[in-house]
Amino acid sequence: MFLNPPKGMRDFPPKEKIIRDKVFRKIERVFQRFGFEPMETPIVEMWDVLKGKYGDEAENRLIWRFKLPYSDKEFALRYDLTVPLARYFSKYKPSIPFKRYQIGQVYRYEDPQKGRYREFYQCDVDVVGVEEPLPDIEILDVVSSVFEDLGLRNYVIKINDRRVLKKIFEESLGVKDERIMLEVLRTIDKLDKIGKDGVLRELEKYLSKEKIGNVSQILETSSFKNEEILDFLEKKKFENLEKVIELFKTCMDLLGSKSDKIKIDLSLVRGLDYYTGMIYEVVVTEPKIGSISGGGRYDNLIGMFVGKKIPAVGGSIGVERLIDVCVEQGVVKYETDMFCDVGIIPLTKEGMSQCWRLADELRRNDLSVFLPYKTFSPREGIKYFEKKGIKYVILIGKEEVETKTITFQNIEKGLRKKYRFDEIDKIKKEVRSLS
Amino acid sequence: MFLNPPKGMRDFPPKEKIIRDKVFRKIERVFQRFGFEPMETPIVEMWDVLKGKYGDEAENRLIWRFKLPYSDKEFALRYDLTVPLARYFSKYKPSIPFKRYQIGQVYRYEDPQKGRYREFYQCDVDVVGVEEPLPDIEILDVVSSVFEDLGLRNYVIKINDRRVLKKIFEESLGVKDERIMLEVLRTIDKLDKIGKDGVLRELEKYLSKEKIGNVSQILETSSFKNEEILDFLEKKKFENLEKVIELFKTCMDLLGSKSDKIKIDLSLVRGLDYYTGMIYEVVVTEPKIGSISGGGRYDNLIGMFVGKKIPAVGGSIGVERLIDVCVEQGVVKYETDMFCDVGIIPLTKEGMSQCWRLADELRRNDLSVFLPYKTFSPREGIKYFEKKGIKYVILIGKEEVETKTITFQNIEKGLRKKYRFDEIDKIKKEVRSLS
Known part of the structure; x- marks a missing residue:
């Protein structure tokens, strides 16, 4: 072969x-x-x-x-x-x-x-x-x-x-x-x-x-x-x-x-x-x-x-x-050993630039961030990351860009929260404390 | 060749x-x-x-x-x-x-x-x-x-x-x-x-x-x-x-x-x-x-x-x-990149067992510890570790075994301190905060 x-x-x-x-x-x-x-x-x-x-x-x-x-x-x-x-x-x-x-x-x-x-x-x-x-x-x-x-x-x-x-x-x-x-x-x-x-x-x-x-x-x-x-x-x-x-x-x-x-x-x-x-x-x-x-x-x-x-x-x-x-023996596990802390879901093409800025900031704070190359609907996006085994997603669409916020979601729990764009520390804490 | x-x-x-x-x-x-x-x-x-x-x-x-x-x-x-x-x-x-x-x-x-x-x-x-x-x-x-x-x-x-x-x-x-x-x-x-x-x-x-x-x-x-x-x-x-x-x-x-x-x-x-x-x-x-x-x-x-x-x-x-x-460019440095946090200096053969116990405890706390295979005089021991580029030493001799203490020294500063045998946290803090 x-x-x-x-x-x-x-x-x-x-x-x-x-x-x-x-x-x-x-x-x-x-x-x-x-x-x-x-x-x-x-x-x-x-x-x-x-x-x-x-x-x-x-x-x-x-x-x-x-x-x-x-x-x-x-x-x-x-x-x-x-x-x-x-x-x-x-x-x-x-x-x-x-x-x-x-x-x-x-x-x-x-x-x-x-x-x-x-x-x-x-x-x-x-x-x-x-x-x-x-x-x-x-x-x-x-x-x-x-x-x-x-x-x-x-x-x-x-x-x-x-x-x-x-x-x-x-x-x-x-x-x-x-x-x-x-x-x-x-x-x-x-x-x-x-x-x-x-x-x-x-x-x-x-x-x-x-x-x-x-x-x-x-x-x-x-x-x-x-x-x-x-x-x-x-x-x-x-x-x-x-x-x-x-x-x-x-x-x-x-x-x-x-x-x-x-x-x-x-x-x-x-x-x-x-x-x-x-x-x-x-x-x-x-x-x-x-x-x-x-x-x-x-x-x-x-x-x-x-x-x-x-x-x-x-x-x-x-x-x-x-x-x-x-x-x-389960000493190391396949599923939970993925590298990515957060997935970002770009909801509109216009918001892509904000998605990249946020990804950059999070990465500078040592989080690993998966940022797809295309836009999703919220549902599609969540499904996409769920399949990848990523626990947290950030949604950025028209509303988020206008209000300079992000929507943060724990996929498992379905819980959504809003953060301001510059609240990197809070986002990091959220991801790290729960993981 | x-x-x-x-x-x-x-x-x-x-x-x-x-x-x-x-x-x-x-x-x-x-x-x-x-x-x-x-x-x-x-x-x-x-x-x-x-x-x-x-x-x-x-x-x-x-x-x-x-x-x-x-x-x-x-x-x-x-x-x-x-x-x-x-x-x-x-x-x-x-x-x-x-x-x-x-x-x-x-x-x-x-x-x-x-x-x-x-x-x-x-x-x-x-x-x-x-x-x-x-x-x-x-x-x-x-x-x-x-x-x-x-x-x-x-x-x-x-x-x-x-x-x-x-x-x-x-x-x-x-x-x-x-x-x-x-x-x-x-x-x-x-x-x-x-x-x-x-x-x-x-x-x-x-x-x-x-x-x-x-x-x-x-x-x-x-x-x-x-x-x-x-x-x-x-x-x-x-x-x-x-x-x-x-x-x-x-x-x-x-x-x-x-x-x-x-x-x-x-x-x-x-x-x-x-x-x-x-x-x-x-x-x-x-x-x-x-x-x-x-x-x-x-x-x-x-x-x-x-x-x-x-x-x-x-x-x-x-x-x-x-x-x-x-x-x-000095982005990574040779000298400071040695692994060992602490060197232990056994002053007497009888104290060797205490040295091993202490090394074990420190290692369980994720410190890296170099423990030589022989005894030293304090001076020899300090010289030995200085040459290795190790900054902190712990001396254990007759007195230390009897009083269940250790003598901790920052080689550069020459400063000696006493700690109780079980004060692992304090020793760790000492090593980590200064390094």
């Missing part, structure tokens, strides 16, 4: 764009309240920058990479916002802590399906340059504040730490073989889908009965309270995990009432590579749509361009899903 | 991104006040959609078009926002008048030079579906309001009409040959660069002496007042130009005081193709940076996908230049 956007990409009509912008602005504002600053990198990157960063599947099937007819250079559309951040940080060496957010499109040549697109927005917030655990907790704080601010209450922030998983494997399961560790992690990651028994059954492929008993013990902690899990970890006396236990405890302490939403979950795996410490995932429980934000500490990624370790921790908000949830 | 963005593309560090966002938001708000709605189309379009729309040079040298290794389909990065608008309008057939704006990146494989990029933003506002001239005037109104709102005063909106140019050629010069007409227009378009005499000399290639006299007469009107030009046109008694004269007059009438900025300029050509009626160009006179917005009526473009005439008029704001001008 010639008129379609490319497969897996979307046109956003005003109705949707308005809602999307609202959600983006709300998220942005939360980031800003925490002192994060916006940053922007191009949509296009040199292929060399992305190469070798995302694994074989991405390189051979998913990255939008290409040459132009006029150049030998190989380009790519950005695959995420993290590698561009790494390039940026390495190039400009901003002072640390570098607290930045970026919201923008990324590109993946996926098979399009519901909720999976070839062009979609990511919304990332990261702290670069700090090894200590406070930024980890701040990221959880930011993310939780985003949900609170959007009026979403039914969510849980699952947290875990890569160092715990690694330790459990080494000490409790005696697994040091990296490949087996990955397979076992992948299996545990399916807990939500196939249940505890399913996981244990699958694990028989890799582990002895005795060791599976140990895994079972860990999985059972998922019904524990946070304090019980901390107890469990402390009793296990794993070496070098004091820092993680300390991190979890500090997290509970600093997050105050928000810590109610935090659930330590030792079975949380969250992808397989690149995380090195705390990991988290936010699950919205009602509607049951799964993970809507995730992230963690990744101390080896940002420095890859310059070959040294640069600590970092961050989170990504799944805005595409989030927007759906916001609409579903 | 491995760490650079692609040639002709830019990374925007927080400082610049903040300013850019401010300018975009201001422009957007003006559009919204006029009842224009936002819309979004993908960055990527099918090559077939762009093909044949921009002329040979663009197709063979400038459009970012490419195939991926995994598909035979040919894609392109959008070259402007108008063809995507045409595709959108043809596909969804929104109700008219369709008043939309779109702000977004476009891509041109230009040779990079100062002020010319391969990835840059366009900012378009259009009315689709109305043949009558009021939307033409509304576009001028919107554009002029953008400049007013940004606090730019030194600008002129030059307007002309394609129908006048055409008529003058046909009737006054007797030129009907399309090719000659184009050459003469191109020459006239150089008026600013080579001056009147230069233009007249070049025209000798195409026109007889007598006819050049006629052109000269037209060029002379550029020093005329608007009323004199209208007189000139009326006296010429060109056939079928009544509508244009009417448009100019209505424009002066409806724009009220803004019409002072309007300058009818019969020598304004504004590119060569696709415009069919009113054309305009905004020139900022101080600093002398030339055209910063342009547009006009183009009744044959939007309908091209469906093969019928769909009238449209629009304008595009050259945001990249505009941002430079705004910075230069």
Whole structure:
């Protein structure tokens, strides 16, 4: 179909764009309240920058990479916002802590399906340059504040730490073989889908009965309270995990009432590579749509361009899903989100000039005013604006021009009032106080 | 250089991104006040959609078009926002008048030079579906309001009409040959660069002496007042130009005081193709940076996908230049545009938890708060935030925790005050009233 956007990409009509912008602005504002600053990198990157960063599947099937007819250079559309951040940080060496957010499109040549697109927005917030655990907790704080601010209450922030998983494997399961560790992690990651028994059954492929008993013990902690899990970890006396236990405890302490939403979950795996410490995932429980934000500490990624370790921790908000949830939960609404405060109904051609003057005055007072390009009868005009979802109209006809007044009407209530032409303040108050 | 963005593309560090966002938001708000709605189309379009729309040079040298290794389909990065608008309008057939704006990146494989990029933003506002001239005037109104709102005063909106140019050629010069007409227009378009005499000399290639006299007469009107030009046109008694004269007059009438900025300029050509009626160009006179917005009526473009005439008029704001001008004129400022209202200085590790609680409360009250990840001495802390450009700090140490107070300081004035922990309102007032 010639008129379609490319497969897996979307046109956003005003109705949707308005809602999307609202959600983006709300998220942005939360980031800003925490002192994060916006940053922007191009949509296009040199292929060399992305190469070798995302694994074989991405390189051979998913990255939008290409040459132009006029150049030998190989380009790519950005695959995420993290590698561009790494390039940026390495190039400009901003002072640390570098607290930045970026919201923008990324590109993946996926098979399009519901909720999976070839062009979609990511919304990332990261702290670069700090090894200590406070930024980890701040990221959880930011993310939780985003949900609170959007009026979403039914969510849980699952947290875990890569160092715990690694330790459990080494000490409790005696697994040091990296490949087996990955397979076992992948299996545990399916807990939500196939249940505890399913996981244990699958694990028989890799582990002895005795060791599976140990895994079972860990999985059972998922019904524990946070304090019980901390107890469990402390009793296990794993070496070098004091820092993680300390991190979890500090997290509970600093997050105050928000810590109610935090659930330590030792079975949380969250992808397989690149995380090195705390990991988290936010699950919205009602509607049951799964993970809507995730992230963690990744101390080896940002420095890859310059070959040294640069600590970092961050989170990504799944805005595409989030927007759906916001609409579903009525957090943002289509109908009431139109921009126009007032519609002006020109009743005669001669009054048009007055209509424009009034519109100009109202706009200077930051009201948004829709002024049609033709005259209407009062009835037609009201119908016209009612259909547009505009609540207030101003009628200007022969009588109004002669008496230098306007007729103001709340469409719903049918109530009409007269104002003098220069009573802009009163008109503004009327519109703003009722809306 | 491995760490650079692609040639002709830019990374925007927080400082610049903040300013850019401010300018975009201001422009957007003006559009919204006029009842224009936002819309979004993908960055990527099918090559077939762009093909044949921009002329040979663009197709063979400038459009970012490419195939991926995994598909035979040919894609392109959008070259402007108008063809995507045409595709959108043809596909969804929104109700008219369709008043939309779109702000977004476009891509041109230009040779990079100062002020010319391969990835840059366009900012378009259009009315689709109305043949009558009021939307033409509304576009001028919107554009002029953008400049007013940004606090730019030194600008002129030059307007002309394609129908006048055409008529003058046909009737006054007797030129009907399309090719000659184009050459003469191109020459006239150089008026600013080579001056009147230069233009007249070049025209000798195409026109007889007598006819050049006629052109000269037209060029002379550029020093005329608007009323004199209208007189000139009326006296010429060109056939079928009544509508244009009417448009100019209505424009002066409806724009009220803004019409002072309007300058009818019969020598304004504004590119060569696709415009069919009113054309305009905004020139900022101080600093002398030339055209910063342009547009006009183009009744044959939007309908091209469906093969019928769909009238449209629009304008595009050259945001990249505009941002430079705004910075230069001090309309937006770097230093004062940081997000953070307050910095918190934790003086002891034990007080960290109180610092987080306070930060949380302040953020819930929409203040942006920077909370460092470590403790400071008062002096170090103040220095730290001073460097960041943050004006207010809150110190929390042993004494503050014990007495449940905070120490509030305006860095510049050095003035310290004590507040109780729960006096959030007072702290907010302090920060907001002084900033």
